Amino acid sequence: MGELAEMTINGLLCQECGGYLEDFEEPGYPRTCEDCLAYEKNKKRPTKDCTPS
Numbered sequence: 001m002g003e004l005a006e007m008t009i010n011g012l013l014c015q016e017c018g019g020y021l022e023d024f025e026e027p028g029y030p031r032t033c034e035d036c037l038a039y040e041k042n043k044k045r046p047t048k049d050c051t052p053s
């Protein structure tokens with residue numbers, strides 16, 4: 001597993017866009033940044049599981 005993936009899993013990077021979280025902390029679990037959270041709230045796009053390929 002790469003370093004970026006580890007940083008994402010530790011919560012340092014957003015699991016959606018890969019950007020740094022605003023508090024630069026590593027709680028030890030994957031997190032999503034405020035931008036991505038706001039995006040998901042405003043645009044309720046279907047999850048990949050529901051999208052026919």
Ligand SMILES: [Zn+2]
Nearest residue numbers: 014017033036
């Ligand atoms: Zn993000």
